[in-house]
Structure formats: structure tokens, C-alpha cells
Amino acid sequence: MASFATNIRIVATVCECAAIVTTTLRLYYRGSRGHVGLDDAWAAFSLLAAFFLLAGAWIRSDTSLPLDKRVMGYFMLNSCFTCVLWSARMSILFSIMRIIPRLMNLRRHSYFCAALFLAMWIAVLAQKLYICTHHTAWQAQKNVQCVLGEAVGAVELATDIVADAILVALPVRLLWDIGISPPTRKLLMAIFSASMITTVVSIVHTAFELGPDRDAEAIAAHVEAAVSLIICNLAVLVTWLVRLLRHGEDLESGGWADSSTGAPRRRTQVTSLRFSDNPTILLSGSATRHSGLDDDVVSRAERLTSSAKRRRDSDSFPAAPPRGAPEVSTVTLAPDTKMQDGDVDQRSSETH
Known part of the structure; x- marks a missing residue:
């Protein structure tokens, strides 16, 4: 148990600190330019949840604490993991909505997707809390970890795949016909398509969740939360990097062209x-x-x-x-x- 406590603390600290640093840089960049939006608000909420996720990992793995405090740490860890994951997805979704013109039907579709994300978020969190509060045998064990079972694993995997597929389909549909240069379009599509990485990590986490190895499940959960938050900040950080390399020119400000010929597009x-x-x-x-x-x-x-x-x-x-x-x-x-x-x-x- 001591070895696992050390490992989980190292993994949690490294993963959450990487996510916290990238989110802080993102918020600093947006704040310095005065372009703070709802996507940044969701990122800030995810940042706050990441702090509680890290604190919950340390409390739950501290064997010197009483069991009731470690159980509280596990509830903090379990609920904040779900909050980090889904608030990061909401941030990506609202980042896409920032570049969708108001006249397009795609914008109304994105609002529907936001409501769907919120519903799936609440459903997953409620299911987890229900199982862990009605089956209390795990609270007397030394490892202090609730066995969520196949039902939670199936719901988590299904909602993760649906949400990440939406986060890839929306920007691809938007950028496919928009008048920007082919290199810029490819770069933006690659950035938004990175959401599928979260799906891959989610599949690994679900596989451990359905198996008997509870330690591997806990480690995979921290990795998935950190990856989702880093990908949430990827578009903003890449834009910042391109702006620095191009000496103040934004990624979106240049290269607007016809989607078929690459010629400059009329406004x-x-x-x-x-x-x-x-x-x-x-x-x-x-x-x-x-x-x-x-x-x-x-x-x-x-x-x-x-x-x-x-x-x-x-x-x-x-x-x-x-x-x-x-x-x-x-x-x-x-x-x-x-x-x-x-x-x-x-x-x-x-x-x-």
C-alpha cells in the first residue's frame, strides 16, 4: 500500500501540475489580450476542479489519516475527476462556438450539443455517487476505493465517445468550407481533432475500471483528466505560439482564401x-x-x-x-x- 501511495501521488502531482500550468498560461494569454470568453470560464472551472482532484489524491492515499477522512478524499477525487473531464469538453465546445458565425445553423446545433454535454455530465456524476453511497463496504477497506462496476464503465465509455466525436465533427464541418488557406485549415483541424486522444485514454481507463486492478484504474483516471485539460488548452496555446513566431500575427488573421483554389477570398x-x-x-x-x-x-x-x-x-x-x-x-x-x-x-x- 505504501508503494501505491507513493506512485499515485507522483502520477497525480505530475499530471495535474502539467494541466494546471497549461490552463494558467491559457487564462493569462486570454486575459492579457482582453478576449476572455465562456470557454475560458469553463477552463477556469476545470482548473479549480484539478486542484481538488490533486488534493483528493493526496488525502485518500495518506494511510496515517482516519478512514472517514480518506473516504472524503476519495469522494473529492472521484467527483472532481468527472468535473475536470466534462468542463474541459465544455471549454472546447465553447471555443468552437466562438468562431461559428451567428448566421449559421451550426451555431444552434452547438447550443444543443452544450445541453447534451451538461446532461451527460450530470448523469455520469449522479450514477457514480449513487453507487458509492449505497454500497458502503469499500469504505471500511484499506485501499478506500469504490468498485464502480460494469454499468458505470459502459456509461462513461459511451458518453466519452459521443462527446469526443461531436468535438471533432463540429470544427471539421465548420472549417471544411471556410475561406482560409490550406495550411491553416489543416493546423486547426489537427488541433480540434486532438480530442480523440481523450477517447483513447478513456478506453484504457474503462478497461482498468472493468478489470480487477484498482490501482491501475486510479492512475489511468489521473492521466485521462490531465490529458483532457491539456487538449482543452491546446488551441489557445498554439495560437499564442504562432502569434509569437509570426511577430504579432494571429493564426486566424492571415491566409483567408477560397477553399478550392487557395485564392484570396472576397469578404x-x-x-x-x-x-x-x-x-x-x-x-x-x-x-x-x-x-x-x-x-x-x-x-x-x-x-x-x-x-x-x-x-x-x-x-x-x-x-x-x-x-x-x-x-x-x-x-x-x-x-x-x-x-x-x-x-x-x-x-x-x-x-x-
Whole structure:
């Protein structure tokens, strides 16, 4: 038992410290640039859970403490492991949502995925706590570890595979047609596809969870938690590294190009129809087709735009439009992943 206590403390300390350092760097970078978002809030929550996970590992493995305190340490360890894992996934999901335009249906799908992640998180945590509180024989044993059984292992593995597959599918779907250079697209896809590494570690952890080796299960749990949190920070840290190597240029700021030819891509033209008595209607010649609007709606907006332009060119002093008539104008919306969600609404409401 003394050997296992030493090993688990070493593994837990090394893994959690690596995750804590990467998360701290991520939060420092985002905070220094003033780009803190919901994905950083989830990362901060995961960082806090990682501290309690490390503390629980040390308390549970301290044989000099009474059993009730070691049992408390195990509950802290077990619950915080699940919280680290799922809050890291929520952070990755909200990082993807930061770069999804509001006009795309994919953004609504990502909100549904966030609700699904939260439901799976609660289900896994509730199942674990139920089993460990209703089967109390393990609390009198020296190793102080609850045997979760096949039911928990199957639910954990299924939810891990579903969640990690979603975290890979969403950015691949977004980046497949977006106008960025092929090297940048490949780099971003590789970063977001790293979530599958968590699935591989999760399979190993589940295999030990279903087997008789409880010590290996505990070690695999710490490795899985650390890997999930490090991958959660990977996109931000790689962006920071690229910014340093390119002397201040962001990963997303350069190389916007057509997805098929690699030629520079024209910025999205957003048409704004304003009525004096009605709210603003936003239509886009290219983005609306991806957002699910009908083609005839888009074509009517384009005809209104071209008609207004001809009237403006033919009349050097155009008369003010009557009350209730639409004023047609265009604005340019450049892809910028560093913008906050509120910035998109503000820019799209300005006309020239």
C-alpha cells in the first residue's frame, strides 16, 4: 500500500501540475489580450476542479489519516475527476462556438450539443455517487476505493465517445468550407481533432475500471483528466505560439482564401434592410445560404440592393426616401475569430 501511495501521488502531482500550468498560461494569454470568453470560464472551472482532484489524491492515499477522512478524499477525487473531464469538453465546445458565425445553423446545433454535454455530465456524476453511497463496504477497506462496476464503465465509455466525436465533427464541418488557406485549415483541424486522444485514454481507463486492478484504474483516471485539460488548452496555446513566431500575427488573421483554389477570398457582403417602423433585417449573399435561408429571399435582397445602387448613381442628389420605405445599404463583415459575439452584432448594425 505504501508503494501505491507513493506512485499515485507522483502520477497525480505530475499530471495535474502539467494541466494546471497549461490552463494558467491559457487564462493569462486570454486575459492579457482582453478576449476572455465562456470557454475560458469553463477552463477556469476545470482548473479549480484539478486542484481538488490533486488534493483528493493526496488525502485518500495518506494511510496515517482516519478512514472517514480518506473516504472524503476519495469522494473529492472521484467527483472532481468527472468535473475536470466534462468542463474541459465544455471549454472546447465553447471555443468552437466562438468562431461559428451567428448566421449559421451550426451555431444552434452547438447550443444543443452544450445541453447534451451538461446532461451527460450530470448523469455520469449522479450514477457514480449513487453507487458509492449505497454500497458502503469499500469504505471500511484499506485501499478506500469504490468498485464502480460494469454499468458505470459502459456509461462513461459511451458518453466519452459521443462527446469526443461531436468535438471533432463540429470544427471539421465548420472549417471544411471556410475561406482560409490550406495550411491553416489543416493546423486547426489537427488541433480540434486532438480530442480523440481523450477517447483513447478513456478506453484504457474503462478497461482498468472493468478489470480487477484498482490501482491501475486510479492512475489511468489521473492521466485521462490531465490529458483532457491539456487538449482543452491546446488551441489557445498554439495560437499564442504562432502569434509569437509570426511577430504579432494571429493564426486566424492571415491566409483567408477560397477553399478550392487557395485564392484570396472576397469578404462577405451583408445587406441591411432598414424600415423606419420595423426592426432591421439582416441578409447575406453568401452567409445566408449556409444559414438555411431560401434562395429566393437572397435573390430579392440582391435585386433591391442593385436597384438602389442604380437609383443612387443616376441621381446626384437623391431625395430622402418616404416614411416606411426600405433603405438598402451594405456593410462588409471580415472573418475574425478574435471578436466577441457582441462585436458581430455591433458591426453588422453599422451602414455606410
